[in-house]
Amino acid sequence: MSDLTDLSVTEMRAGLAGGKFSSRELVQAALDQISKFDAALHAFLHIASESALKQADEADQNPKPDRPLDGIPIAIKDVLMVEGLPCTCGSKILEGFIAPYTATSVQRLQEAGAIIIGKTNTDEFAMGSSTENSAFGATHNPWDGARVPGGSSGGSATAVAARYVPAALGTDTGGSVRQPASLCGVTGLKTTYGRVSRYGLAAFGSSLDTVGALGRSADDVALIFSIMAGHDERDATSANQPVPHTNFEADVVRALKVGVPKEYFISGIQPEVAQRTRAAIETLKDLGAEIREISLPHTEYALPVYYIIAPAEASANLARYDGIRYGPRVQADNLWDVFFKTRGQKFGPEVERRIMLGTYALSAGYYDAYYGQAQKVRTLVQRDFEEAFREVDVIAAPTAPTTAFKIGEHVNDPLAMYLEDVFTLPANLAGVPGISFNVGFDENHLPIGLQLIGPHFREDLLLQVTHAYQQATDWHKKQPKLAR
Amino acid sequence: MSLSQQEVDHIARLARLVLTEDQKKLYREQLSSILDYIAKLRELDTRNVPPTAGGGSTAMILRVDEARPGFAIQVLLKNAPTAEEEQFKIPPVFE
Numbered sequence: 116m117s118d119l120t121d122l123s124v125t126e127m128r129a130g131l132a133g134g135k136f137s138s139r140e141l142v143q144a145a146l147d148q149i150s151k152f153d154a155a156l157h158a159f160l161h162i163a164s165e166s167a168l169k170q171a172d173e174a175d176q177n178p179k180p181d182r183p184l185d186g187i188p189i190a191i192k193d194v195l196m197v198e199g200l201p202c203t204c205g206s207k208i209l210e211g212f213i214a215p216y217t218a219t220s221v222q223r224l225q226e227a228g229a230i231i232i233g234k235t236n237t238d239e240f241a242m243g244s245s246t247e248n249s250a251f252g253a254t255h256n257p258w259d260g261a262r263v264p265g266g267s268s269g270g271s272a273t274a275v276a277a278r279y280v281p282a283a284l285g286t287d288t289g290g291s292v293r294q295p296a297s298l299c300g301v302t303g304l305k306t307t308y309g310r311v312s313r314y315g316l317a318a319f320g321s322s323l324d325t326v327g328a329l330g331r332s333a334d335d336v337a338l339i340f341s342i343m344a345g346h347d348e349r350d351a352t353s354a355n356q357p358v359p360h361t362n363f364e365a366d367v368v369r370a371l372k373v374g375v376p377k378e379y380f381i382s383g384i385q386p387e388v389a390q391r392t393r394a395a396i397e398t399l400k401d402l403g404a405e406i407r408e409i410s411l412p413h414t415e416y417a418l419p420v421y422y423i424i425a426p427a428e429a430s431a432n433l434a435r436y437d438g439i440r441y442g443p444r445v446q447a448d449n450l451w452d453v454f455f456k457t458r459g460q461k462f463g464p465e466v467e468r469r470i471m472l473g474t475y476a477l478s479a480g481y482y483d484a485y486y487g488q489a490q491k492v493r494t495l496v497q498r499d500f501e502e503a504f505r506e507v508d509v510i511a512a513p514t515a516p517t518t519a520f521k522i523g524e525h526v527n528d529p530l531a532m533y534l535e536d537v538f539t540l541p542a543n544l545a546g547v548p549g550i551s552f553n554v555g556f557d558e559n560h561l562p563i564g565l566q567l568i569g570p571h572f573r574e575d576l577l578l579q580v581t582h583a584y585q586q587a588t589d590w591h592k593k594q595p596k597l598a599r
Numbered sequence: 600m601s602l603s604q605q606e607v608d609h610i611a612r613l614a615r616l617v618l619t620e621d622q623k624k625l626y627r628e629q630l631s632s633i634l635d636y637i638a639k640l641r642e643l644d645t646r647n648v649p650p651t652a653g654g655g656s657t658a659m660i661l662r663v664d665e666a667r668p669g670f671a672i673q674v675l676l677k678n679a680p681t682a683e684e685e686q687f688k689i690p691p692v693f694e
Contacts, residue, residue, distance in 0.1 A: 211678075212678050213677065213678060215670055215674050215675060215677070215678070216670070308653075308654035309654070322652065322653045322654040323654055346660070348660075348662050351660065351661065351662075352653070352654075353660070354660075355660050415639075416639065416640060416643065418636075419636060419637040419638075419639050419640050420640065422633060422636075422637055423637060423640075430614060434615075437615070438680060439679075439680075439687055439689055440675070440678070440679055440687055441678035441679060441680075442678070442680070443680060444680035444681070446690075447690060448690060448691075449690055449691055449692070450689055450690050450691065450692045452690075453689070453690055454615045455615055455616065455617040456617055458614075458615050458616050458617075459616045459617035459618060460617075462616070464622075464625075467614075467616055467618070467622070467626070468626060468629060468630065468633075470614045470616065471607075471610050471611065471614055471616070471626055471630060472630055472633060472634075474610050474613050474614040475602075475606075475610050475630070475634075478609075478610070478613060484641075485637070487650065488640050488641070488643075488645060489640060490650030490651055490652060491643075491645035491648040491649070491650050491651075492640050492643055492645060492648075493650070493651040494648050494649055494650065494651045495643070495645070495648060497651060529629050529633065530632060530633055530636060533633075543654070544654075545654075546654040
């Protein structure tokens, strides 16, 4: 029954409704696939076999076919809380922590019938672009085990690419859904800031954090998105905006204006990435889209802006990890030393670097020069997008400058790692949605992603265009040959 | 720009992190090179640009500030490193 793991959400739904297989069989097939391959890939930090099988039996005994995810296995990035399951955020500072409640995004999937199969690996507190910063060991790319899957949602991207689950949740603060989707050859949606509730998400950069979905096609991602999106009064930044139905019947590409920013095709980008993304844009043209070269002139400033704002917010958000109320405590004679020792010993190097950087940028005498200036340049980056969207409907560009790099390649050079996100960070600074999907491979047979960026709250348009591309091509159907 | 050893010590203290000498040396080098890169922002004249504080395109939505049931104390204490009765237990604050 290994073919069960190849099915999309829609196919699983149809099969369950038609009695072709049971939810238990689906969940068991997912667990079998995980036990076969995850010793090598390490996409999961926690596998919830027992509760997943129990829920599958319940779904089989009492099917509710009106629920769109009834009995379907899904994976959740380990920064989102699921009541009763561990939530480590990839950090030793939350080792042993059991979530006392469930994140709204996850809860909505569960109410739609989804079965949570486990928690996926992540860079510590989602800080990273390779999943190597996980305190519990790196995840390996399903296309080449010597390479990274991208990050920080590398566990979720791997779980989808390796056919463990048809879809998974990730989070995107600077590219953490789109970049691993690109490096693993899957479809990953970064939602508009405020579109999906962050209640139950461990905060990293609060003006940037978004919850997104990864799947193997725009159809599945659209379904997950439509279920979890929408206002939640438990998150004060949650937008009270209607979530439109994504109409896949509409031929949106025929009248579509696609902007291609010249700043995203820079020297230094891997030549095959530029070639394949250009070819994908040609495909959109063949489908009827009008292609226009545009300029996002402040693109080169997005990375320095991000590396002030995100660490500044992180340094404040991570102040809560002090060894007092949850997580392990390094014992000391006085309270002061508990803080210092617990944090110093339990946080990993990338988290410490960012806390230090953020603390510095916010400290007396430096605030205006760093944080103040970054906030102003952020405005300029946002204006670039506002002006572009007066001229075009969507922006098309590479998701990442390279395909999957080797494990260990960038670990001693934080700045080189940060540059992996150079094309994804701007959308976070502007709060706009983005999507990445596979448009081909390089000479090492590593996937290449095209990124589409849209105006606020136009996830439906990004999903429609992605769907149209996936109807015309079959790159999204390519599968890695998994090694044990 | 290069961070001094004193600055690194000061930042680590503000951030409540105890670091080894090796870590301090490494972070000093790495943070200095990141700050060099970030200095690029000074190229831009932003005198007439308003700052952006949030990521949202819509205003925050406030709800009525009324008391609602929270988590049971025992549920939250389950994750505490040490607890006694209905309280977190910590080492002495004052010597």
